[in-house]
Amino acid sequence: YAEGSAETEGEVYAIYFHPDYWGTPVTHSAFRFCLNRLEERGFTKIFIWVLEKNTRARRFYEKYGFVLDGAAQSIDLGAPLTEVRYSKMCRGR
Numbered sequence: 001y002a003e004g005s006a007e008t009e010g011e012v013y014a015i016y017f018h019p020d021y022w023g024t025p026v027t028h029s030a031f032r033f034c035l036n037r038l039e040e041r042g043f044t045k046i047f048i049w050v051l052e053k054n055t056r057a058r059r060f061y062e063k064y065g066f067v068l069d070g071a072a073q074s075i076d077l078g079a080p081l082t083e084v085r086y087s088k089m090c091r092g093r
Contacts, residue, residue, distance in 0.1 A: 010043030022056070031064065039090050046090055049073070052082040061086050 012034050017027045038046050048066060050057050066086035073083050 008042070008044045010038040010041065010046050012038070012046065012048045015048075027060070031060075035064065035090070044090060045087060047085055047087050049083045049085050052084050058084075058086075064088065 012031075015031060015034060017030070021027055035046065046066075047069075048061055050061065052072070066088045069085055069087040071085035073085075075081050075083055
């Protein structure tokens with residue numbers, strides 16, 4: 001987790017799972033841990049960036065209440081790609 005642009009905004013900067021664990025309780029527990037830690041630290045808004053074409057990951061984040069917030073950015077990982085940003089309001093401390 002990383003601090004966002006404001007004191008109340010946090011970000012899940014990177015989280016990756018081996019495909020053998022996709023859809024298992026391991027991925028859900030690990031992601032829930034990240035969200036809980038951000039909330040415990042007092043963040044009330046959480047962001048996560050995801051590749052626009054990564055529909056599996058996007059569905060995963062949507063299950064946790066994340067929604068597209070309209071932000072997008074181009075990145076280059078050997079080819080130009082687009083990331084979209086999801087955000088979620090949470091209770092904080």
